[in-house]
Structure formats: structure tokens, C-alpha cells
Amino acid sequence: MKLQMEHLTMTYPTGKKALQDMSLTLSSPQMIGLLGPNGAGKSTLMKLLTAALLPTQGSIFVDARPLAKSEGALKAQLGYLPQDFGLYEELTVTQFLDYMAALKGIRAPKAEIRRVLSDTNLTPQRRARIRTLSGGQRQRVGIAQALLGSPQLLILDEPTVGLDPEERIHFRNLFAQEAKDKLVLLSTHIIEDVQSVCDRLIVIHGGELLFDGRPEQLVARAQGHVGVFQGYPPQGISCEVTAQVNTAGGILCRAVAEKLPETVQKVEPTLEDAYVYLVGKEGKRP
């Protein structure tokens, strides 16, 4: 599957320009992490790709056909977890998945529901009413409905929100497994979610594309811009602290900056440092 976005612009009726002239091509199999600060335009991009919104300018092609002409075909291959999805509070988990399976036209729903319940560790809750579930369990129901029918395209808007660290690792591995033969696009604020599993990262900020490439290419951009300060960085140095630790010798701060003082010990950037460096630099742009 190939999704092409050409010069996509989305301006909401309020006048807010949420995406500006975005051109990207996504092809399967691949797991792509979509990163960006709050309000960057990640959900807007995902809504455009799932035809939940129409762009004000630009075009989307699905396997070289315009999205407007292939919407039915796209939806048949799509598993989508929106950021705010409505759950039917009075249904049990199985009833809800059964309903979603019917909407998706899945032929043997029972076996498929059993599979997604097991993949999302929800088998023990299968008979629980949705209103009785915890936040993390509700999120897993959302993921389960996206996985129904093994769609070729998975679009997951912040799938790990509300999940505990153990569950996050489980889902990270599950999505990576799915991406072996599918196209998986997931948005997140959590760098660890994309660190070891995504082949490709797309970073957007203020509706514009800041970076598109492999994680190690993003890391390379921050080389020479990450240092460790003994104590807090002195006043007057424009930098962003990405970590701090208490040691026997006092506090050590890890910070990224466009220009570090000569005396600071430079260290290898992590992906998180590189992301903070990229987004911070953009935020300071006049």
C-alpha cells in the first residue's frame, strides 16, 4: 500500500492553519512514528489520511488513485484509532467489538474478536461493561477495534496514552510485529515508543514538516549539541535540560543547545536529545 500526500494544507473554519504544504509518501511495510509537540498537526494529518477531514488544499493518493475515488477501498483496509473515540458505555467489550466487526464487514467475527482480545490482553475483561473499565483498559479496547480484520493500514493516534510501562512495551512490540507486512503510522509524545521500533520518523511542528528520516539520522543532527553540566547550566546559556541526576558529587544536567560552552563535556545524543534539539531550535526561530 502506498499513501501519497501532495502539498496538503488544512485550514480549519476558525482560520487556524493546522497543516501547511505537507508532501509525504508512506509505503508498506513500514512502521512510522509521527512526532511533534501539542498542536503540531499530528491528529489533523491522521484525520486527513483516513478521510475523516477534507484538506483545504492539496491531494492524497492511495495506491496512485485519488482518495476521493478510493475512499471505500481505503476504509476496507484501514484500522484507525482516533484520539477521541466514542465507546458504547453500556455494551460489554465483546459486544462492542462484535458491533465494530459488523461495521467492518468481518465474516468470522468470533475468532477475530478472540484474537484481538488476546493481543490486547483484554480476555479477562471480555464480559465487562465498558463503563466499568479503567482508562488503560478503554484505550486497549480502542486498539483492539483498530486491529480487527488485520487491516493493511493502521493509523494510531497516541495509542499508548493511559497505558502503564509494561503495557507500552507490549504494544510497541505488537505494532512492530504488525508492521512486518503492513503500514503502521503512530503518533506519540513518548520517544521510547518509537525509539527501537520505527524505521522512519516524521516530525512536524506548527503544521510544517521538520524532519523525515531514520531515527539515527535525527540523532546525527544533534551531534555536538548535547553536553553534561556539573550542576545547573549557568544563567545566560540558552539551552534545554533533557535530564538531571543526583550523584554523590552533586547534580549533573544533560542539556541540548545550539552552542555549548567549550568547557562542557560533550556526549553522544540520544533520540530524545535530538528531538528536543530539533523542536527547540524551531521554536526559537524568529
Ligand SMILES: Nc1ncnc2c1ncn2[C@@H]1O[C@H](COP(=O)(O)OP(=O)(O)OP(=O)(O)O)[C@@H](O)[C@H]1O
Ligand atoms: N476542529 C478544529 N477547529 C479549529 N482548530 C482546530 C481543530 N482541530 C484542531 N485544531 C487546531 O489545529 C492545530 C493542530 O491540532 P492537532 O490536533 O492536529 O494537533 P496535534 O499535533 O494532534 O496535537 P496534540 O499532540 O495536542 O494532540 C492546533 O492548533 C489545534 O488547536
